[in-house]
Amino acid sequence: MSxxxxxxxxxxxxxxxxxxxxxxxxxxxVDDEPDVQPLFEQRFRRETRSGTxxxxxxxxxxxxxxxxxxxxxxxxxxLSDINMPGMSGLELLRHIRTVxxxxxxxxxxxxxxxxxxxxxxxxxxxxDDFLAKPLDFNSLKEKLANLPV
Amino acid sequence: MNVPxxxxxxxxxxxxxxxxxxxxxxxxxxxxxxxxxxxLASLFVIDKIxxxxxxxxxxxxxxxxxxxxxxxxxxxxxSKRYPPARALLLSLIPFLVVLALTSFVRTFLPTSLYNPYxxxxxxxxxxxxxxxxxxxxxxxxxxxxxxxxxxxRIDREEAERRERQMLEGLxxxxxxxxxxxxxxxxxxxxxxxxxxxxxxxxxxxxVQREKLASLGELTAGIAHEIQNPLNFVNNFSExxxxxxxxxxxxxxxPADERDAGLEDELLSDLSQNLTKISHHGQRxxxxxxxxxxxxxxxxxxxxxTDLNALADEYLRLSYHGLRAKDKSFNASFRTELDxxxxxxxxxxxxxxxxxxxxxxxxxxxxxxxxxxxxxSGTLKGFAYQPTVVVVTIQTPVGVEIQVRDNxxxxxxxxxxxxxxxxxxxxxxxxxxxxxxxxSYEIITKGHGGTLLLDSKDGVGTTFTILLPAx
Numbered sequence: 001m002s003x004x005x006x007x008x009x010x011x012x013x014x015x016x017x018x019x020x021x022x023x024x025x026x027x028x029x030v031d032d033e034p035d036v037q038p039l040f041e042q043r044f045r046r047e048t049r050s051g052t053x054x055x056x057x058x059x060x061x062x063x064x065x066x067x068x069x070x071x072x073x074x075x076x077x078x079l080s081d082i083n084m085p086g087m088s089g090l091e092l093l094r095h096i097r098t099v100x101x102x103x104x105x106x107x108x109x110x111x112x113x114x115x116x117x118x119x120x121x122x123x124x125x126x127x128d129d130f131l132a133k134p135l136d137f138n139s140l141k142e143k144l145a146n147l148p149v
Numbered sequence: 150m151n152v153p154x155x156x157x158x159x160x161x162x163x164x165x166x167x168x169x170x171x172x173x174x175x176x177x178x179x180x181x182x183x184x185x186x187x188x189l190a191s192l193f194v195i196d197k198i199x200x201x202x203x204x205x206x207x208x209x210x211x212x213x214x215x216x217x218x219x220x221x222x223x224x225x226x227x228s229k230r231y232p233p234a235r236a237l238l239l240s241l242i243p244f245l246v247v248l249a250l251t252s253f254v255r256t257f258l259p260t261s262l263y264n265p266y267x268x269x270x271x272x273x274x275x276x277x278x279x280x281x282x283x284x285x286x287x288x289x290x291x292x293x294x295x296x297x298x299x300x301x302r303i304d305r306e307e308a309e310r311r312e313r314q315m316l317e318g319l320x321x322x323x324x325x326x327x328x329x330x331x332x333x334x335x336x337x338x339x340x341x342x343x344x345x346x347x348x349x350x351x352x353x354x355x356v357q358r359e360k361l362a363s364l365g366e367l368t369a370g371i372a373h374e375i376q377n378p379l380n381f382v383n384n385f386s387e388x389x390x391x392x393x394x395x396x397x398x399x400x401x402x403p404a405d406e407r408d409a410g411l412e413d414e415l416l417s418d419l420s421q422n423l424t425k426i427s428h429h430g431q432r433x434x435x436x437x438x439x440x441x442x443x444x445x446x447x448x449x450x451x452x453x454t455d456l457n458a459l460a461d462e463y464l465r466l467s468y469h470g471l472r473a474k475d476k477s478f479n480a481s482f483r484t485e486l487d488x489x490x491x492x493x494x495x496x497x498x499x500x501x502x503x504x505x506x507x508x509x510x511x512x513x514x515x516x517x518x519x520x521x522x523x524x525s526g527t528l529k530g531f532a533y534q535p536t537v538v539v540v541t542i543q544t545p546v547g548v549e550i551q552v553r554d555n556x557x558x559x560x561x562x563x564x565x566x567x568x569x570x571x572x573x574x575x576x577x578x579x580x581x582x583x584x585x586x587x588s589y590e591i592i593t594k595g596h597g598g599t600l601l602l603d604s605k606d607g608v609g610t611t612f613t614i615l616l617p618a619x
Binding site for chain 1: 376377379380381383384385387388391392395418421422425429477479
C-alpha cells in the first residue's frame, strides 16, 4: 500500500512536460460505496502498473467537486453514480460542466437505475456516455482506449 | 155540562202531548190522547144539542174527569223517566181531586151538606183553577230548563265522546308510531351491526393493505439494495478469476524471474476479495430475510433486536424506494447511532414498520419542500439541502429513536390530527392515512412506549420514539 501512495504522490509532482510524454488517462471515480476502490484498483492493476491509467477516488459528489476544482486538468474521466446521497451524480455533472466549459472532461454516468428518463437527463446535462450497473469492465476499458485524448 | 172543565181538560190533553213530546216518544199514548180530546169535543157538541132540547143532561163533566184521570195516568207513567212531568202531575192531581170532590158532593150528596159550605167549595174550585195553571206554568218553565240542561249534558257528553275518540285515535296513532319506530330501530340496529362487522373486516383488510403498500414502496429500494451487493459479488469473483490466472502465470516463470512481492500482493487481494464476496453475499441475504420478515404477519413475539442495524437498514430502503419512484429526487441522509445501545426486546417487524413509515414520511416531507423551494426560484430555495437523520440514544429510562427531517413541517392543526386513522396530507390515492395511526398503536399499545411529535411549519419535523427499558 505504501508503495502505491508514493506512486500517486509522484504523479502529482510530475511536470506537464513530463506528463505529456506519457499518454496517461486520469480517472476520477466517484461512488458512495467504499468497495468500489479495491475493485477498480484490481481491475486496472496492469494499467496502473504500466502507468497508462491513474485512479483517484471520491466517495461523494462534494468530495469529487473539491478534487476536480483543485486539479481540473487531472480529471479526464469521471465515473459517477447518479444515485448518491447528497449531491447526486447529475448535479455533479452540471457543476463540472459549468466549472470548466473550455476543457470539458469526458464524463461517463453509471447508475443502477438504467431507465430512459435518467439517461435522457444525463445526456441533456452533457454526459458523454451512460453505463448501467452491473458494470462491464471490458467494454469500459474499450471505451477508455478509444478516448479522444 | 161544565164548559170550563171541558176546556181545561182538552187544553191539558193537547198540552200533555206537547209537554211529553208523545208524538215521538210514546206514539200509542199520543193517539189515545188525541182520541180523548176529539171524543170530548164531539161530546160537547152533542151535549149542546141535547141540552137545547132539554131532554136530559149527559154526564159529560164526569167524562171529563175520567179523561183527566187518564191524562194523569199518562203523565204518571212518563214521570218515571222524565222528571219535569212530576211538576205537571202536581198541577193536575189537586185540580182533579178538588173538582171531582166538589162535583161529587154537589151532585150526589144531600144539599144540606153542600149549601152551608158552598162558599168554601166554590173558593176551592177557584183556587184549583189558579193552581192548575200556575203550576202548569211552573212545570213548563221546569221543562224548558230541564231540556236546556239535558241538551247541555248531551252536548257535554258528545264533546267528551269526541274528545275520548280523539284521544283514543291519538293513542292508537302513537302506538302505531312507536311500533314503527321500534321496528325501525331494530332494523337500524341490525344494519349497524352488519356495518360494524363489515367495518372490522375492512379495517383488517386496510391494515393488511397498508403493510403491502409499505412493502410496495420498499420493493424498488430492496431491488437496489440487493442489486448492489450482488454486483460486488459478481465483480469481485470475476476479478479474482483474473488474479488467480495472473498468479498462475507468475508461478510458471523461472524461479529467478519470479516477483515475490507481486505474488504476495495477488494473494492478499484474493483473500480480501473472498472476504468481500462473503460480506456482500451476507448483506444481500440479510435484506431478503428482512423483507420476508416485513411482509409476514407479525408473531407478536418480542426478541432482542439491534435497533441501530434496523434503523440504518430501513433508512436506506426508504430512501432508495422513494428515489426509484422519483428520479429527480435527492436527499442527504445520515445516522447518528449510539454504539453502546444494547439489544432491545421488541417485535422487530413492528418496529421496522414504524421506522419505515417515519422515514417514508420524512423523505416525503423533504421532497415536497424541495419542490416548493425550487419553485420559489430564489437562491435560498436552490441552496435547500433535504436531509433526514436518524438518531439513537441510550437514556436511563430506555431507548430513544429520533427521526428528524428539515422538510415542510406541519401546522398546529395538522399536528392535532396526524395520529388519527385515515388522516393524510398526501393527495388522495397516495396515502392510506393509516401509517402513523398504526405506528402510534404499535409503539404505545404494543410496546408500552411513547411516540412524540415536534414539528414547525416550514422548518421540519422530529418524531421521537421512546421505548422503556425492559
